[in-house]
Amino acid sequence: MKKHAGTENRPCRSMLYIPGDSPGMIQHSPAFGADSILLDLEDAIAPSEKDAARKMVSTFLDSFDFGSLIVTVRVNPADSEYFENDLKEIVPRTPDAVRLPKCNEISDVRAADCLIAEIENDNGIPVGTVKLHAMLETALGIENAFSIAKASPRVAALTIGGQDLTADMGVQKTLEGWELFYARSRVVMAARASGVSAFDTVWTDINDIEGLAKESKQIAELGFTGKAAIHPGQIETIHEAFRPSPKELARAQRVVREAEIALHSGKGVVSVAGRMVDAPVIARAEHLIALSRLYDYEEDGGGLA
Amino acid sequence: MTDFVINSIGRRVPLNVPGVGSFEPYAGAFQKAGPSRAAGAPVHPRSPQRTKSKVAESLEQAIKRSGLEDGMTISFHHHLRNGDAVIPMVLEALQAMGFRGLTFAPSSIPDAHDCVADYIMRGLIGRLYTSGVRGKLGTLVSSGEAGIPVVIRSHGGRARAIEEGQIAIDVAFLAAPACDAMGNVSGSSGPSACGSLGYAMTDAMFAKHVIAITDNLVDYPVGRNISIPQHKVDQIVAVPSLGNPKKIATGAARITRNPVDLKIAKDTFRLMKASGAIAPGFSFQMGVGGASLAVSAYLEEYMKGKGIVGSFGLGGISGHMSRMLEQGLFKSLFDVQSFDSAVTDSVRNNPNHVEIDSSWYANPFNAGCLAHSLDCVILAALDVDVNFNVNVLTGNDGALRGASGGHCDAAAGAALSIVVLPSFRGGVCSIKDSVSNVTTPGETVDAIVTERGILINPLRKDLIERAISAKLPIVDINELKDKVERLTGKPEPPDVDEGDVVAVVEYRDGTLIDSVCRVKK
Amino acid sequence: MPEISISKTASAGSVESSDCLVTVTPADSIEIDYSGANKKIFEKRTEAMTRAILAEYSVTAGRVHIQDQGAIEITLRARIETAVERALEARLP
Numbered sequence: 001m002k003k004h005a006g007t008e009n010r011p012c013r014s015m016l017y018i019p020g021d022s023p024g025m026i027q028h029s030p031a032f033g034a035d036s037i038l039l040d041l042e043d044a045i046a047p048s049e050k051d052a053a054r055k056m057v058s059t060f061l062d063s064f065d066f067g068s069l070i071v072t073v074r075v076n077p078a079d080s081e082y083f084e085n086d087l088k089e090i091v092p093r094t095p096d097a098v099r100l101p102k103c104n105e106i107s108d109v110r111a112a113d114c115l116i117a118e119i120e121n122d123n124g125i126p127v128g129t130v131k132l133h134a135m136l137e138t139a140l141g142i143e144n145a146f147s148i149a150k151a152s153p154r155v156a157a158l159t160i161g162g163q164d165l166t167a168d169m170g171v172q173k174t175l176e177g178w179e180l181f182y183a184r185s186r187v188v189m190a191a192r193a194s195g196v197s198a199f200d201t202v203w204t205d206i207n208d209i210e211g212l213a214k215e216s217k218q219i220a221e222l223g224f225t226g227k228a229a230i231h232p233g234q235i236e237t238i239h240e241a242f243r244p245s246p247k248e249l250a251r252a253q254r255v256v257r258e259a260e261i262a263l264h265s266g267k268g269v270v271s272v273a274g275r276m277v278d279a280p281v282i283a284r285a286e287h288l289i290a291l292s293r294l295y296d297y298e299e300d301g302g303g304l305a
Numbered sequence: 306m307t308d309f310v311i312n313s314i315g316r317r318v319p320l321n322v323p324g325v326g327s328f329e330p331y332a333g334a335f336q337k338a339g340p341s342r343a344a345g346a347p348v349h350p351r352s353p354q355r356t357k358s359k360v361a362e363s364l365e366q367a368i369k370r371s372g373l374e375d376g377m378t379i380s381f382h383h384h385l386r387n388g389d390a391v392i393p394m395v396l397e398a399l400q401a402m403g404f405r406g407l408t409f410a411p412s413s414i415p416d417a418h419d420c421v422a423d424y425i426m427r428g429l430i431g432r433l434y435t436s437g438v439r440g441k442l443g444t445l446v447s448s449g450e451a452g453i454p455v456v457i458r459s460h461g462g463r464a465r466a467i468e469e470g471q472i473a474i475d476v477a478f479l480a481a482p483a484c485d486a487m488g489n490v491s492g493s494s495g496p497s498a499c500g501s502l503g504y505a506m507t508d509a510m511f512a513k514h515v516i517a518i519t520d521n522l523v524d525y526p527v528g529r530n531i532s533i534p535q536h537k538v539d540q541i542v543a544v545p546s547l548g549n550p551k552k553i554a555t556g557a558a559r560i561t562r563n564p565v566d567l568k569i570a571k572d573t574f575r576l577m578k579a580s581g582a583i584a585p586g587f588s589f590q591m592g593v594g595g596a597s598l599a600v601s602a603y604l605e606e607y608m609k610g611k612g613i614v615g616s617f618g619l620g621g622i623s624g625h626m627s628r629m630l631e632q633g634l635f636k637s638l639f640d641v642q643s644f645d646s647a648v649t650d651s652v653r654n655n656p657n658h659v660e661i662d663s664s665w666y667a668n669p670f671n672a673g674c675l676a677h678s679l680d681c682v683i684l685a686a687l688d689v690d691v692n693f694n695v696n697v698l699t700g701n702d703g704a705l706r707g708a709s710g711g712h713c714d715a716a717a718g719a720a721l722s723i724v725v726l727p728s729f730r731g732g733v734c735s736i737k738d739s740v741s742n743v744t745t746p747g748e749t750v751d752a753i754v755t756e757r758g759i760l761i762n763p764l765r766k767d768l769i770e771r772a773i774s775a776k777l778p779i780v781d782i783n784e785l786k787d788k789v790e791r792l793t794g795k796p797e798p799p800d801v802d803e804g805d806v807v808a809v810v811e812y813r814d815g816t817l818i819d820s821v822c823r824v825k826k
Numbered sequence: 827m828p829e830i831s832i833s834k835t836a837s838a839g840s841v842e843s844s845d846c847l848v849t850v851t852p853a854d855s856i857e858i859d860y861s862g863a864n865k866k867i868f869e870k871r872t873e874a875m876t877r878a879i880l881a882e883y884s885v886t887a888g889r890v891h892i893q894d895q896g897a898i899e900i901t902l903r904a905r906i907e908t909a910v911e912r913a914l915e916a917r918l919p
Contacts, residue, residue, distance in 0.1 A: 023901035024844030027792065031568045031756035052838050052908045059904035065788070232564035702866045731896035732844070732864055792898045796867035 011291045012036045012070055013242045014235045015199060015228045019044035020053030020073075026060050029069060032232040033239075035294070036070035041086055042077070042101055050082050054089050061093035072133060074099040078108055084115065091119040097131035097156060102164075104140045109151035116154065128154055133199070137161030138168045142183045145190035158191045159228070160184060162201030175211055177218070188223035200227040209237055216241030243295055244288045252285035252292075259285075314694065314746055318817035322809055324432060324454045326471075329816045334717050334749050337814040339670025344470025346511040349539070358486040360522070360541045364398050367540045368476075371514045375404055376431065377475035380512060381411035382505040383436075384480070384492060384642060388552030391480040391518050393420045394544065399429060406431030410472050412463060412504035412663070413708050416440055417552075425451050434472055436460060437698060437708020438808075446807050447704035449823040455808035457698065457821075459744075460504065460641070461667025461676060461714035462813040467511045468664060468671070471815065477512035479505045479538075480547050484519035485527045488538025492643075492660070493530050493653040495521030497547040498554065500643025500652045501622070502532035506662035509537040516540045520547045530653055532660055554646035557624035560602050561595035565756045569725050570599030572777065573683060573754045574607070579775035580768055582681045582721050583607065587615035589635075590676075590715050593623050593644050594685040596725040596754075601625050608634045619675050620666070620682075620711060622658075627651035630658060639675050641666040641711075667714035669813050676711070676718030684712055684745075686726045686753075688735045691782050693747030693762050695724055696740035698810065701733055703741045703799025703824045705808065713745040714813050721751050721768070728755040728785060734793045736760075736786040741799050742810065743819045758785055800825045832888025836912035839897075839905035846897040848909040853889035856880060862894030872902065879906050883914065 016034040018025045020041045029037045039060075045053040057073055073095045076082035079102075090098060100112050109132065117127045132154045136142050142165065149158055162180055166173040173179065184200065191198035200219040203212040212234055216227055220241045227238050244252065255272055259282045262270040270277045308320040312330035321327045329337070349372060361367035373379070379399075381392050392411065397420075399407065405428050413436035414421055422445045424430045433455045438446055445451045458466055466472045479502070482495040490509075492502035497520055509515050515538045522543045547553070561567060573596065577583055583604070591597040602625070608615065615635040618626045622640040624647030630638050637657045643649055651658045667676040686695045687707055695716070700706045716722040726735050735755070751768055753760040758780030761769045772779050805823035812818040837849040846862070860872045876890050890906065897905070 023897060023904070024842060027844060027898055027901070028565050028756065032564050033568065051911065052905075055908045055911075056901070056904045059900050059907070063900055064792070233562065233567075701864070729898070732894065732898055733867065733896070792900065794868060794871050794899050796864070797870065800866065 010035065010068070010070060011287070011294060012197065012226045013291075013294070014238045015072070015226060016232060016235060017044070017202065017228060017230050020057045021045060021049050023056060026056070026064070030065075030067045032235060034069070034229065034232070034235045035226070036072060036096070038072050038074050038099060038228065039095075040074045041082070042074050050076070054086060058089045058093055061090070061095060071095045072097040072099050074101060077102040078111055087112070087115055087119060091116050091130050092123040092125070094125060094129055097133050099133040099135055099159065101135045101161065102137055102141070103134040103148050104138055105144055106147050106151045109134055109148055109155060113152040113154050130154075131156035133157040133159050135159050135161050136187060137164035139165070142186055145187050146193055149190050149194035149196050155194075155196055157197035157199055158187050159199035160187050160201050163204075177215060184219060184222055184224070192223060197225045198223065200224045202228045202230045203234065204230065206231040206233060209234075213237050213241065239294070242291060244292050248288060249292050252288040255282055255285035256289060312817065314692070314743060314818070316743055316819045317803070318820050319806055319809065322454050322456070325456060328809065328811075331746070331812045331816040331818040334746055334812075337816055340469055343468045344473070347473065347513050349514055357525070359488050359539065360486055360543060364395065364518070364542045364544070365402060367516050367542050368398060368402060370540065371476045371516060373404070373476050376406045376408075378408040378410050378473055380472075380474045380477045380508045382479065382502065382508065383411060383413040383415055384499040384502055384504065385415070385497060385548050385553045386499070386555065387415045387417040388497070388548040388550060388554075389415050389418070389480065390546060390548035391478065392418055395478050395518070396420060396424050396429060400424060400427060404429060408432040408434065410434040410474060412460065412508075413437055413710070414439070414442065418442070422451075425453060434458065434463075436463065436710055438705045439707065443705040447821070447824045448826070449805055449807050451807070457709050457808055457810045459667070459709045459713050459811070459813045460663050460711040461669060461674065462811050462815065464507050464662070464664035464666070464668040465670050465813065465815060466811075467507055468668065469815070474508055474512035475514065477505070477508040477515045479509060479515060479517045479533065481517040481519040481521075482547065483521045483523055483527050484517050484541055485523055485525040485535075486541065487525060487535040488517050488533075488541055489527040489531045489535045490517050490519075490533040490538065491527045491530045492532045493649050494528065496550050497521065498649045500649040501640040501660045503641030503661055503666060504663050506533055506660070507664055509533045510662065514539050516542060518542045518544055518547065520544055530660075554649065557645045557647040558593050558598055560599050563595055565727050566595035567599055568756045569596040569727065569754050570603060572759055573600045573723055573725055574603035575775065575777055576723060576752060576754060576759055576772060577604070577681055577721065578607070579771045579777060580681075580721050581771065583613060585613055585615075587613065588617045588619065588678060588680045589615060589682070590618065590620040590679055590719065591623070591626075591683040592685050593621070594725070597683045597685065598623065598625055600683050600725070601629070605629055605632075605634060617675070619679060620715065622648050624648055627655070627658065630655060639666070667711055667718065667813070669714070669717070674718070676714045679715060679719035681721040681723070682715040682719040684716060684722065684724050686724050686735075688737055688740055689724060689726065689750075689753055690737045690740045690747075691786060693750040693753065693782070694740050694743040695745040695747075695750060696742045697744045699742040699799075699821060701741070701796055701799070703801045703822065705821060709744050709810070713749065716745045716749040717813065722749060724750055724753045726753065726755060728757040728789045729793050732793055733796055734786060734789040736782060736789065738786075742821055744810065746812070746818065753782070755785065757789070760785060828884055829886040830884045830914065832885060832910075832913050834913050836909050836915075838908035838912060841893060841895055843895050844897060844901065845895050846902055846905050847893040847895070848905045849891045850909045850913045851889045851891070853887055855887055856885070857889040859889065859891045860894065861892070862896070864894055864896065868894070875899065875902065876906055879903060879910065883910050885910060888913070
């Protein structure tokens, strides 16, 4: 079983993809500085090595100390011959979440949800322990974003798969990313509406750090809570994009302080500088403060990679 | 070797090495005082002579005229790295001339020179004084088959031993990338240019007889970058080539993309910053290993951003350091050995890039070596132990496979010495209960930075406090060792014969810090 | 417990650094052959580990060759199990 170190409610700005049969990468994953890793059984693994990758990931989940890393496993799609075996091997080891590719409709999520619940039951694990991250990588999936997010309480995040999606849309993935603007907005809105996280797709050019920085900033401003990475050298840049500005942070601290005072004095209404503050603003302020703590040790910024 | 004692760090060392002499056990990094007088350099009696050329007809003729006899000591330098063809060339000539039982005392032996092992087996070499042994030679010595005394010294320790007369060089053979007919030698021009000739400078100063070997005999005088002046050179031999220029002038090392090394580098830089070391007047030394070079890249960015100008960079100098000099981030570089071809240009063209000899670099007993003024050094390691002792000589099986270099010199000299290494490598934990060999004592190591946390020597309470306030990820060394061993397993200790010492390891002050035992088959 | 012999050759893993290449082949009894840079320091450990894994699969005969490229124990275990499972696959219903 994956060794948990209080990964619940931890902000998850970066998700580093690691091929499931790459022990050299997995063994050093806690050192890369990512908030979470995605151990991949799907695209990164050749059909002949699916069993080996599944075994590698299972064995690491059994006995490796991932520390405070959030660990998710991307399984093969529900319509593949590997899907059931993937879940049967992975779910009992309770990673934080399973990432389900190619979610097009509610039924995709529900089918996975049932199977996971069954496995949890069989293994004496409370149902709902292993979260589900639904990957939306088709036009249909994007259009069904909200219903997919609401399909089960197990769904903890929506995530956009840019490569397959642009292919499905019949367009090129461009540097500017306008072709994904609608899809991204839609995913963020659906995620916010259903109270789950929203994760953005990968930036594939590992040598273009500037492009990554620009895109990361844009998607953070759009409302995504995190972004996937395909190389450890991308992590710092992604984190930088989510760093609260000093001004934002100061205001958040003030909001939380006032909220605490209001709570203690039994006041129903919180106000900051004479303006009333609602619950979502307080929640966001708390999130910003939690987020800022992640930067204490990353103050230097910049990277070499 | 009958009498053994346990030295102050618990290592078993002999008091006497047959064929070499007696030794004191190591008693602490700064315990031993230097001698009351230096040996001075014995020389061949020479009559004043009017001449404009010292060029000999051939290597053989030069050797004959040098007065070399069986059992005497010959020295070489390793600045030509793996491109060097001078050591094999001279050893071959000496073998053909029938010499026996020579003491071979190079500053170090390039990895490529497996031939040294053959000349030991054929009886040409009867004693070996070096910084390290690797490859075929390492196997030969560690297996006990070499059957000759081997003494391993650091670069500073070798300079000291030469000055004290423990290494009395009878003939020094100097690879000379540029040389005029009177023997003014420069390391920084010619087809075999290698930059600094720091180790050769010491040999030239103290050898009884000096032969410069060059593939670039230039019109007199050689130019303004004279590494070794003519009055130290007895003869010159012109040869077609000193070696393979591609392997002499290796390209500048590139900054690693290995995420583990980068993580180590970043935390090392953070520790340096937290320690307060990076301030105007800062002095620095580093290796060329993956993590070290990346540290200097972070350092460069930071110094530029803050407008900090350091005092000097020291040691083996990399292309990256000469770029920092070029940008005005250091006032001077003191260069005992240049690591890559980019440095050679800097040596030749930048007046603030100073060639230094190995005594100036790191001899503990002169009137003040540069290593003792270092603010910070970054060093690599093969492995370390829970007492912060560092091994750079022997592998996990106990066999010799590395070189002492300037490791213990810089660690002792620097105010902040940081060892960088991954917590495990090749499936083996890098932190041992006890290293198979101690090159650098833990009392001179302030911190070890791994990708799984920073380990600070408990002796450095001040540094621990600073690291804590900077929120650096500090880990207890025993805890990290246990954690990593849960992943890698605990290796079996090397299978060695404790009674059979195949090499002794001198600390820089000449005491024995450790001995290397024969590895059983 | 049924006694199972390896009757088919199978391998798993790679010769990348930090990995290992495990090959199982038919043999009359259990034979373990461990090679690589860590042979001297990890041979006993690896042999004990391999025997324990074979026992978990009730395998009583078969040769296991491990070319270790510096794998940690988790990786060794995963590769040995994969190779054994691949060799036994034909026997499963």
